[in-house]
Amino acid sequence: MxxxxxxxxxxxxxxxxxxxxxxxxxxxxxxxxxxxxxxxxxxxxxxxxxxxxxxxxxxxxxxxxxxxxxxxxxxxxxxxxxxxxxxxxxxxxxxxxxxxxxxxxxxxxxxxxxxxxxxxxxxxxxxxxxxGLTTFAVNTDAYKGPADSIALLFDPPEELKGRIAMLDDMVSIIHAAERYVGVPRCTSDREELKKVYDALMKAKPYWRTYSVDSINKLVSGEADVAQTWSGSAVVVRQQLASVKFALTKEVMEAxxxxxxxxxxxxxxxxxxxxxxxxxxxxxxxxxxxxxxxxxxxxxxxxxxxxxxxAAPELNVPADAATEFVPPCSAEVTALYNAMWTELRR
Amino acid sequence: MNRHLPRTFALFAGLSLVFLYAPILVLCSFSFNGGRLFHRWEGFSFAWYAKAIANEGFRDAAVNTLVVSTAATLLATVLATGAVIGLQRAGGRQQQFATALIGLPLVVPEVVMAIATLIFFSSLRNATGVDLGLGNLVVAHTAFCVPFAMMPIRAALRGVDPSVLTAATDLYASDTATRRHVLIPLLMPGIGSGAALAFMVSFDDFAMSQLVAGPGQTTLPVFIWAQLKRPLTPEINAMSTIMLVVSIALICLSMAVTARGKLTTR
The missing domain is CATH 3.40.190.10 (Periplasmic binding protein-like II)
Structure with a gap:
């Protein structure tokens, strides 16, 4: 046993x-x-x-x-x-x-x-x-000026008006507008939101398209500026040296x-x-x-x-500010949705 | 006045053809682009075809697509033929009800069907642990292919002269024999077109496959869609062109089969 x-x-x-x-x-x-x-x-x-x-x-x-x-x-x-x-x-x-x-x-x-x-x-x-970072890339063959501020998207020089391809991304675009007018992310203050809304509406005629493949519009020549991610800019720049990813003086979205x-x-x-x-x-x-x-x-x-x-897109200078943004409250998101609907109308 | 009509018609037909096919031609021609970037022509090359074929993700997706589409086409065509022949005998209201039920995927938005199917299979796995693997996709595709396959078969049935069937019965053919030796051969051209239609619908499907496909079951449309967020290379053109050639080849094959069917039934 x-x-x-x-x-x-x-x-x-x-x-x-x-x-x-x-x-x-x-x-x-x-x-x-x-x-x-x-x-x-x-x-x-x-x-x-x-x-x-x-x-x-x-x-x-x-x-x-x-x-x-x-x-x-x-x-x-x-x-x-x-x-x-x-x-x-x-x-x-x-x-x-x-x-x-x-x-x-x-x-x-x-x-x-x-x-x-x-x-x-x-x-x-x-x-x-x-x-990575979400800012924008510029075709330097078409635009020789400085690309160090998010103002290039919201208040572009004459030659870039109507030549800007944006991401189809409500949150990124509205946060960019908040940085442009200098108000906090996810603000629920009516005054501040009005500024954001006005900046978006002013920029609306300058923006040509909204799509996830905005970078491809830059490559094809449909646009000269494209809101995009650093990694996409790296891949395109390796083939097309004229594409420059912008590191802005305003805080950048990470x-x-x-x-x-x-x-x-x-x-x-x-x-x-x-x-x-x-x-x-x-x-x-x-x-x-x-x-x-x-x-x-x-x-x-x-x-x-x-x-x-050696990639400039990855080697962000020490004094450049970046931020990760948590999701906004449901209340603010509802306001975002309303602004986005107006923008895309 | 009347003499201008054909010319106007030709103009519109021409414009429609350009509108429909020019983008496809551009897509195909850029697949031979030697450069690394989509949209920028840098000389002729087959390099992107080699790269596409060497891409394991693409190959796996292509195999999945062919397996799912072929299986769904066979199943859907058999079911659709059976449904058409069976419904012919049913009474008016029953027939209407059954036809409406089978035709549901034609009216329900695709994404709603897809979400419902996703939830169905995940509840099935949850409750019973049953997972058919790629079979899940085959079942889902079959469900929405049946109404498409039925349309040409029903049209073919309407073209069948009832006196031929009566003649068969008069000559002491059993029901089964009449169906097998008279009705189905007469329906063959419709069955061929139905199969081709089912195949195309399944081959193209995105919404259903995107939601229902499990690990290792990605189909070609889903695979290509997921690449779009990254900078595109002509590899995507090469993949799309391969897809296009395969589907055209299969349609030609089915048309040839249908044409032969027509000849023999005459």
């Missing part, structure tokens, strides 16, 4: 051992859902090789598309890469797994200013993927995309491995090189390509 029990116990512990060994090895699958053209195939190949995991990458075009699928539940994805405000929403709605990146080995590599961020204070859920694990992730352990993996300087550099965006990992710039190391 005792022999049998012993054998049984031995067998059980062997099974347990096998199970834990398996968890550490974490062979299996990982399903990533990321923005389009944002995931370096070399990064995925490296992860697959290091952990013997088969990775699938699917892509989305906006936080809202991703949220719609995740909210329905059991999407089958493990990893999503939400923008900063979307992280906040997802944590509040209980959609993310508390994977505690702040206890992971590579956490020490995160730049201090990216730890206590508004969307995930102390990093209990997410790790940084990339971050955004950050983050690696998050879904609460209903089928491959939770592999997802955690991936979160730790992307905090490695060399791996973060693979993402930056591919996407043209900076990352928040110390020592990563040493692994950048020569072009990215």
């Amino acid at each position: 005792t022999k049998l029990k012993l054998a049984l116990a031995g067998g059980l512990s062997a099974v347990a051992l096998f199970a834990t060994a398996n968890a550490a090895l974490a062979a299996g699958e990982l399903h990533i859902f990321n923005w389009g053209e944002y995931t370096n195939p070399a990064l995925i190949a490296k992860f697959e090789k290091a952990y013997d995991v088969k990775v699938t990458v699917d892509e989305y075009d906006s936080n809202e598309t991703m949220l719609a699928k995740v909210r329905a539940g059991h999407s089958g994805y493990d990893i999503v890469v939400p923008g900063d405000y979307a992280v906040k929403i997802m944590i509040e709605e209980g959609l993310l797994a508390e994977t505690r990146p702040n206890e992971m080995p590579n956490f020490k590599n995160i730049e201090a200013r990216f730890v206590d961020v508004y969307w995930d204070a102390g990093r209990n859920y997410t790790t940084p993927w990339t971050h 955004f950050s995309d983050n690696v998050a694990v879904l609460k209903d992730a089928p491959n939770l352990e592999n997802a955690k491995l991936f979160q730790n993996f992307v905090m490695d300087p060399e791996n973060a550099a693979l993402t930056s090189d591919f996407a043209g965006y900076a990352n928040a990992i110390k020592g990563s710039a040493a692994f950048f390509s020569a072009d990215l190391k």
Whole structure:
């Protein structure tokens, strides 16, 4: 009898051992859902090789598309890469797994200013993927003047009137107007909002289009100024040297995309491995090189390509001010919607 | 007066053709652009085709699209043919009701159908753990392809001379034999067009696929859409051109099959 029990116990512990060994090895699958053209195939190949995991990458075009699928539940994805405000929403709605990146080995590599961020204070859920700026790019063949102020969008010189392509992004445009007239973000003060509204209405005839691919309008020659993201400007400038990304004297809008694990992730352990993996300087550099965006990992710039190391879009001067803007209150957002409707009419 | 009519007609027809096809021609011609940027011509090259074909995401999406569209087309065509033949026997009100029900995807906004289907599959997974994988997309596509496939088949049925069927019965053909040897061959051109229509609708679909596709199930339209936020390269033109050529080839194939069907039934 005792022999049998012993054998049984031995067998059980062997099974347990096998199970834990398996968890550490974490062979299996990982399903990533990321923005389009944002995931370096070399990064995925490296992860697959290091952990013997088969990775699938699917892509989305906006936080809202991703949220719609995740909210329905059991999407089958493990990893999503939400923008900063979307992280906040997802944590509040209980959609993310508390994977505690702040206890992971590579956490020490995160730049201090990216730890206590508004969307995930102390990093209990997410790790940084990339971050960038939203200002505008100028075709210097068409416009020789200075491009150091957001006033170029709101009060352009004669030759740029009607030659400006904006993003189809209500929040970015209204925040830009707030910076232009010098009022706080998400202000609910009627007087201040009136100034913002007037600035938008004055600029309305100068703005040619509103689209996510504003940078393509610059390339095609449909516009000479395009409100855009730093990473897009990097990719285009590498081909078209006349494209210059503006670093403005006004505070600039910053955004950050983050690696998050879904609460209903089928491959939770592999997802955690991936979160730790992307905090490695060399791996973060693979993402930056591919996407043209900076990352928040110390020592990563040493692994950048020569072009990215010297990229003016990434090397923001120390005295330049940038800000991440939390979502405005529902009340202010309602006012934004009203202004946006007028602008787009 | 009347003599001017054909000329006016030709003018409008010409303008319509230019309006419809010029953008497609521009898109295709820029796929041979040697430069890195969309819209800036820098010499002729096939490089972007090589790059598109080497792009794993594109290849996977292409395979998914072909698998889903082919499976959905087969299923939808069989179901639509069965529905048309079956409904022919039903009474007026029953027929109207069933036709309206099957035709729902034609009137309900696509995005509403897509959200409903998304919620349906996620509840199914939640409640039973059942996940058909790519089968989810096949089922979803089949559902909205059936009414499209039915339209030409119903038109073909209207063209069938009832006396032919009566003749078959008079010659002691059973119901099954009449359907198999007389009715279905007569419907074949309609079935061919129905299949082609179903394929195109499924191949093109964006809203449904975007919401219903799970991990590793991205289809071509969804894949291409997700690239738009980044600066475009002629790779996207090459991908679109490949898609266009494949769909034209398949339509030609189906037209050829339909034409042969017409010949044999005569």
